[in-house]
Amino acid sequence: MKIRFTLNGKNVVLESAPLKRLLDILREDYHLFGTKESCGEGECGACTVLLDGKPVTSCLVNAIHVNGKKVDTVEGLSKTKLGKMLIDCFDETNAVQCGFCFPGFFVSTYYYLLNDGDNDLEKIKKALSGNICRCTGYQRIFDSVKIACARKKVGE
């Protein structure tokens, strides 16, 4: 079937099987390799993208779900002003080690900053609870998100 959607701000049309996973569409059809597959069952968050502005695990979203919608991936979001600021924050606290989970953390944090952005540790933990990191531990990630929350407030 023909799928029409907006991908990182650009209108695109794709011929796709209706059940093809959004994750595979991004990687195979658009060569957007930032979005990663780890568990493939919605438990790890490595494949997180925004669908109509809301975070989803793209391994559990099908082509047919995407039709008529807006998809934003780490590639698109990292080029925005907020995205660039967020990268700096992750950088400063050395939050990233192997990096495999990070596009997912980036997208979840981006959504949190845009829709809440409160500097409260419990809220930050909840917002990132769908993303799993198996190397750095979470402390540095939370530290950088706190910095990002503070900077976003100043920026406003």
Next chain:
Amino acid sequence: MQFNKPKDLNELLENLSISQKKNYFLAGGTDINVQIKKEFIKDGNFYYINEIDELNGIKRKNEKVHVGALTTYRELLESDTISEHFPFLQRSLTNFASPLLTTMATIGGNIANGSPTNDVTPPLLVLDAELELISVAGIRNVSLTSFFTGYKKSLLKKDEIIKGVVLSIQAENGYETLYKKVGARKTLTIAKVALAGLKKIKEGKIDEIKLAVGSLNEYPRRLDKLEEYLNNIMIRDINKNTIDEILSKEITPISDLRSDKEYRYRVCLNLILSFLGINH
């Protein structure tokens, strides 16, 4: 596998009424995509229903609130109607899934999937929720307490789907509430034990109590016999051993990779005692 995208509810129901194969439904996809990946789904009719308007939305009608089967957990968490009338249900929802899954996961899918560990059924059971089931023959309402009939089995006929969940706006009124989900971690965990409870206590006496458990039987259920014992009893007269005895007949926990049956039993018993304000 035959893929169908019915344009509306009527077309879907007509398709179901003549379908010869097993029917599968794609709503939010958070569970069925895992089943597809594991190759549990081989042959059948596959219906995309996620954009069927008649199955969506939270609507108040007189003294009832209708929650469409396709309502997502994110929508329930953000709904003013739910926060106004069902704050207990909304608090319970914060224990489900992760923020990434709540965007897509639907209440109807969670129920229809029928897992013994499904998160939403215990709180809905104590709220005396009803389900609206629909087919070409029309709509019938069944109480959620009678909906499940066995492991992943329910009253749903082959040509029928869940249209929505119906709650009385008084369902939480005046009750003290408890929802406890016990798992290996806080988020994205499958419950080892889940307990939902409502109670009204006046001058040391239990006026009314409703208890429902998940992950402890073939499907989530109300603890009818225990409720019967506890209703209208003075708290000081409650006998712990009697609770233990009744509970041992009402729950049938199993040992599996997540936990063992002794642990599950003990935790359930202790949660109930705590809810009653009794030392364990």
